[in-house]
Amino acid sequence: MSDLTKMSAAQLAKAIAGKEASAVEVTTAHLDRIAAVDDQVHAFLHVDREGALAAAAAVDRGEVTGPLAGVPIAVKDIVATKGVPTTAASKILEGWRPPYDATIVERLRAAGLPMLGKTNMDEFAMGSSTEYSAYGATKNPWDLGRIPGGSGGGSSASLAAYEAPLAIGTDTGGSIRQPGAVTGTVGAKPTYGGTSRYGLIAFSSSLDTPGPCARTVEDAALLHSVIAGHDWRDSTSIPKPVPDVVGAARLGATGDLSGVKLGIVKEFAGDGSEPGVLSAFHESLEALVKLGAEVVEVSCPHFQYALPAYYLIAPSEASSNLARFDGVRYGLRVGDDGNRSLEEVMSLTREAGFGPEVKRRIILGTYALSSGYYDAYYGQAQKVRTLITRDFESAFERVDVLVSPTTPFVAFPFGSRTSDPYQMYLADLFTIPTNLYGGPAISVPCGLSEGLPVGFQVMAPTMADDRMYRVAAALESAVGTFTPPAL
Incomplete structure (x- = not known):
């Protein structure tokens, strides 16, 4: 493995x-x-x-500049990319x-990030393991017999396998955070x-959110700052400045909370969690307290209904959105x-x-x-x-x-x-409430259980994305990053 693939996105940007x-x-x-290991991992559907x-080459010629110019990226196959196969891991779009281009792809191009290819996922982002891809499952680089999470398992696995320093995911009920957790x-x-959701293949329009995937909190914040911001083509896009997520991540990295x-x-205390997961979570809390944070127990009594509510709202919106795949206008046609x-x-x-x-x-x-x-x-x-x-607003x-x-x-x-x-x-028990609320949330590695990664989730108020980056970076500074066994 090249030394260049071991570097963070921030380090690569500085070197370039x-x-x-x-x-x-x-x-x-x-x-x-990718050529060396992806036959084992299957993170990519198209390179x-x-x-x-x-x-x-355009970056090297000085035609494109920016804080991440020249740093390559993998893109989840649910994001429209001009002239490049985009299937949502479904046979119906083969x-x-x-x-x-989707808006976030336009912004990646404008910022000079070379796109390595499209990553595998659960079909139409419906799943928590990437086993529901029509093109075969992605493997977890920590253990090739285990899932890499879903629906964006290809994006997270590409990072853990050092095939890409950055990736784009989408999160409808946890599809960025849960894969991040189980791949470290x-x-x-x-x-x-x-x-912006413009150019995403829609699953649940009131929930779908594209976002950054990375190996470090600073890298995620840098990518967040590139893709975020108002887009007139998305009627749900917020016309406000992007919070200073990069500054917040760097502040958190100083270890002062x-x-x-x-x-x-x-309501989440011990709710079906494995003992090793709870142990890593509580050890992380202790680390954050040592950095100056105060811990307060809060009650969110309706969180227990989030899972059933989600599995009525999201499928209802999907039944409407997926009606466009009819064998008439584009994609597969049978009979x-x-x-x-x-x-x-x-x-x-x-x-x-x-599927x-x-x-x-x-x-x-x-x-x-x-x-x-x-109504019922x-x-x-x-x-x-x-x-x-x-509940969120009160908390x-x-x-x-x-x-x-x-x-x-x-990872199971x-x-x-x-x-x-x-x-x-x-698998999405703890991630779904945030999607129903609409606020930001991040998963950061916080330890290992039975040799496999555990994720720590930080949830913040709407448009307070900087808060989650600060806390996540502080935890990262205390516990470090985690490297899977070599492929």
């Missing part, structure tokens, strides 16, 4: 700016690393060697090459509306032999193109929205969402941030939860 390494050398080192090297990497969900109040959610009706072609296409988890959620969401059930299910779930938001009157384990358990073996969807859904 100082002419100690060229952007082409850095990008080539990561492309070579764009030509495009990445061309972007790197071979589709978008004619446009950093994953941040910005405030909903703080990063004097005056910061951390709220422990009473169009001239002898079948349009309805038959649509039915055959969806039967062949959608089992996607079908399950579409059916669930369609039922929840159907006549006679809308979808309507009630939205009322619960309001109560969860009030933030007493504390600066809330903290919890990111996920109740470490392949196949151990696919037979019981509810057991799979429990």
